[in-house]
Amino acid sequence: MTPEALTPERILEATEEVLRRHGPAKATVVDVARVLGVSHGSVYRHFRTKAALREAVTERWLGRTEAALAKITAxxxxxxxxxxEHWLTELFEAKRHKAGDDPELFATYTVLLGESSGVVERHLTELVGQVRQIIEQGSRDGVFTVGDPEAAAQAVFSATARFHDPGYAPDWRRPTIEAEFSAVSGLLMRGLRAP
Structure with missing residues (x-):
């Protein structure tokens, strides 16, 4: 590959492939460079450290969910x-598919999430902000009665953590999980509605 054809996006794609194959403990920048057919120095020209590369790949992974949810919010x-309801369902389904469709990469990202607290904090802030926007819309339209939209958004997000926090991923395969999700989201919707 020529240096001109090497882009951050290609590096991130190759990093996902390497992480899927080797896991976060054994994956190296040299492995990523080998997949791309370049020197590891070429990778470092785009990402100054291994930590920066891992953070970028985590941010990219979380960003996919953010983008899908932003469309619903807007x-x-x-x-x-x-x-x-649509937003909460989409978040649950996105997380569930990530865990079920590619368990090796999901397990890897669970490790990376622990390393990338700044990335995770920005992600969580973005998601709670999207919920706040929806709650504010409902308050303006008179269908939600909420004194503090930020606190309500945080409460909704926390109350549904079992359906989006990667720590609960083993529960997502349970046969009753969809009914449990419906019960929690229904309760939240009734609590937000104006009397």
Whole structure:
């Protein structure tokens, strides 16, 4: 590969491949460079350290979920209660698919999440902010009665942690998990609605 063809995106794709194959403990920048057919110095020109590369790949992974949820948040045609249910369902399904469709990479990212607290904190802040926007819309439209949209958003996010926090991933395979999710989201929706 020529140096001109080497982009951060290609490096991140190769890093995912290496992480999937070797796991976070054994994956090296040299392995990533080998997959790309370049020297490890070429990788370091884009990502100054191994930690920066790992952080970028984690941010990319979390960003996919953020982008999908942002589309729901921005949908002006959907009423807030429907939007919030849709948002919570999409978050649950996205996390569940990541855990079930690619368990090796999901396990790797669970390790990387622990290393990238700044990335994780930004991700969580973004997600709670999206919930806040939906709750604010519902308050403006008179369908939600909420005194503090930020506190309500944090409460909704915390109450649904079992359905999106990677620590609960083993539970997501249980046959009753969808009914449990529906019960929790239904309770939250009733609690937010204006009397």
């Amino acid at each position: 949908d002006a045609g959907e009423p807030a209660p429907t939007k919030l």
